[in-house]
Each structure stands twice: as C-alpha cells, then as structure tokens.
Amino acid sequence: MAKDPVRVLVTGAAGQIGYALVPMIARGIMLGADQPVILHMLDIPPAAEALNGVKMELVDAAFPLLKGVVATTDAVEACTGVNIAVMVGGFPRKEGMERKDVMSKNVSIYKSQAAALEQHAAPNCKVLVVANPANTNALILKEFAPSIPAKNITCLTRLDHNRALGQISERLNVPVSDVKNVIIWGNHSSTQYPDVNHATVKTPSGDKPVRELVKDDAWLNEEFITTVQQRGAAIIKARKLSSALSAASSACDHIRDWVLDTPEGTWVSMGVYSDGSYNVPAGLMYSFPVACKKGEWTIVQGLPIDEFSRKKMDATAEELSEEKSLAYSCLS
Ligand SMILES: NC(=O)c1ccc[n+]([C@@H]2O[C@H](COP(=O)([O-])OP(=O)(O)OC[C@H]3O[C@@H](n4cnc5c(N)ncnc54)[C@H](O)[C@@H]3O)[C@@H](O)[C@H]2O)c1
Numbered sequence: 001m002a003k004d005p006v007r008v009l010v011t012g013a014a015g016q017i018g019y020a021l022v023p024m025i026a027r028g029i030m031l032g033a034d035q036p037v038i039l040h041m042l043d044i045p046p047a048a049e050a051l052n053g054v055k056m057e058l059v060d061a062a063f064p065l066l067k068g069v070v071a072t073t074d075a076v077e078a079c080t081g082v083n084i085a086v087m088v089g090g091f092p093r094k095e096g097m098e099r100k101d102v103m104s105k106n107v108s109i110y111k112s113q114a115a116a117l118e119q120h121a122a123p124n125c126k127v128l129v130v131a132n133p134a135n136t137n138a139l140i141l142k143e144f145a146p147s148i149p150a151k152n153i154t155c156l157t158r159l160d161h162n163r164a165l166g167q168i169s170e171r172l173n174v175p176v177s178d179v180k181n182v183i184i185w186g187n188h189s190s191t192q193y194p195d196v197n198h199a200t201v202k203t204p205s206g207d208k209p210v211r212e213l214v215k216d217d218a219w220l221n222e223e224f225i226t227t228v229q230q231r232g233a234a235i236i237k238a239r240k241l242s243s244a245l246s247a248a249s250s251a252c253d254h255i256r257d258w259v260l261d262t263p264e265g266t267w268v269s270m271g272v273y274s275d276g277s278y279n280v281p282a283g284l285m286y287s288f289p290v291a292c293k294k295g296e297w298t299i300v301q302g303l304p305i306d307e308f309s310r311k312k313m314d315a316t317a318e319e320l321s322e323e324k325s326l327a328y329s330c331l332s
C-alpha cells in the first residue's frame, strides 16, 4: 500500500540552499524512494515571485513522489501540519563576516517562527535549523517553542561532519563511504572541533583507526582541523556565495539518518540540546556524536576524551555560551 505523504517545510526556499534542497526532497533523497512528500515552501514577500518560479519548476520536473506544493510568504500557512521543518531562511554570511555578525538579524526570525511552528506544525514535528548561527538559532527556536519537545529540535553540523570525511578520504585516497565515525563537537563555526580519534577506515583486513593509517598526527591536529573549521569561509571566498549544494545534501543526510536510522556501529554529528554529556554544559545546542533508531537520536556515550580534545570541546562550548547571551541581548 502506498504510504501517506509527509509534509516537509523548507523556509528560505527561494534562496540558494532552498533551490538545491527542494528537488532533492522531491526525488526521495531525504525520506526514501517510496515516501511521497508535500513540500511547504516559505519565503519573505520580496522573494515571492522567485518562490513562485521555484514552484513552477517543481511542477515542470514532474517528480513522481511530489504530491503537492504550498508556496507562501505566510508563516502560519507554511507551518500548518508539517511533519518535518528544515529552517534555511535567514541572512547568510558574506565574505569577511563571522557568523556572529549575522546574529541579530537571524535570532529574531527564529523567535517568531518558533511560535508559528509550535502552534501549527503536526505533533512530533522534527526540526532542523540550517540558517546561521545555526546552533543559536535552534536554541532560540527551542526556548520560544516550549511545547515542542527539546529532542525534536536540532541544527546542522552534518555538513562539517561530511567535510571531515571528505578530507580524510582525499588524504588517504580511499572512498569516502569507507570512512566513518568522525565527530564534530560544538558549534557550527570556526571553533568547532573535528575529532578523528575514534574514526575508522574500512580496509581488506577490517576497520583501521584513521590515526594509524594517516600516520601524521601533526597534520591531523592542525591542518586537518583548520581546513574543516574554515571550509565554509573558503567556499564563500571561492564562490562569493556560501555553500549550497553540499549544505542541501547534508541536510538530507541529517533528516534521513534521524528518520530512517544510522547504520549499526556508525554515528553521525548533530547539533542537539545538551544534557550535560561529556561535561558539556547543559542548555546549549551543541554538536555531539549521535546514533539514531526509530526516529530518535541518542548521544553516543563513553568515548574516551584526551586533554587535547577536552580543551577544544570546552572552547567551542564557551563560544556557544557567549552566543547564547548575545542572542538574548539582541532579543531584549
Ligand atoms: N549549517 C550549515 O551547515 C550551513 C551551511 C550553509 C549555509 N548555511 C546558512 O543557511 C542560510 C541560507 O543560506 P543561503 O545561501 O540559502 O542564503 P540565501 O540568501 O540564498 O537564501 C536565504 C533565503 O531566506 C529568505 N528569508 C530571509 N528571511 C526570511 C524569513 N524571515 N522567513 C523565511 N525566509 C526568509 C531570503 O529571502 C532568502 O530567499 C544562511 O544563514 C547560511 O549562512 C548554513
């Protein structure tokens, strides 16, 4: 029997990530090749005509899984009945800006959209915040939508996770699909800590630690980390626009694994509401290693943390605490 359609909201759908993301969702890349979808697309009035153009292209592409499209500038209409909300709408960082520079513009958007989601989304709606500052926007959304369970609100660090996999794959000249269990700790910013201490590569003689295969701790502890931390800025410098296709693809990976499970023995990175695991202060939206089963993520526990990692995990937590205070001061 055919499945009922799932309603997926994409905010900022007339923007660059939106343009890459909506066809991926309509093709089944996010929720599976047998899952019909109804797309809800929200943007602001100045982008209404462009949004309508995206809707026209979705119709023209004749996607078999796409059972309907709502394109609107009304947040209530956009949020009504949605099962999954991918929050991309906002103002992107431009060359020379840090993510905090876009804070005040974006947190107020997330405060008001929190209310629309809380009141109108389907029960148990899963939320992924992509727009920067992603962790802090997600935290504000959580704080201003108290009836949505905290575990349903997440932010995107899967792009950073995938970037880390990509760097290891290139360095070792192995397929990226053979590399697993990197971790992004903390903020989706230049203080994030990409950690390879538990990462492995599939080899003919079994899974081997990345450190053993790379045999260059200096590279892993310095250049690898800064390359991943600065990748967003490098893309902006090269394209004069922030990453879009990789962001859209990672957003699909994030939701797919959350809804359809992570493979056994594999974890991924997600920004989630901290419960104090790994001595990360509770109450921050912090990226952890998570495994997903039956639509629920859990933080992977018990990984040994060395002194080098501890310092980096604390530094990115510190930045998130500062962002949280700054966000509240922007809202007051
Ligand atoms: N977390 C990540 O890994 C990651 C990666 C790449 C980009 N980003 C962030 O994603 C966001 C979108 O990037 P983009 O390149 O698509 O930007 P973009 O400017 O091309 O698109 C953003 C869209 O949001 C719309 N928008 C603005 N305010 C809105 C509101 N209140 N409600 C609904 N829509 C609204 C704009 O009109 C625009 O169409 C940016 O904040 C960017 O920094 C995050």
Ligand SMILES: O=C(O)C[C@H](O)C(=O)O
Binding pocket: 093, 099, 132, 159, 231, 232, 233, 235, 242, 243
């Ligand atoms: O770095 C940015 O501002 C864009 C985005 O968050 C990215 O990581 O590519």
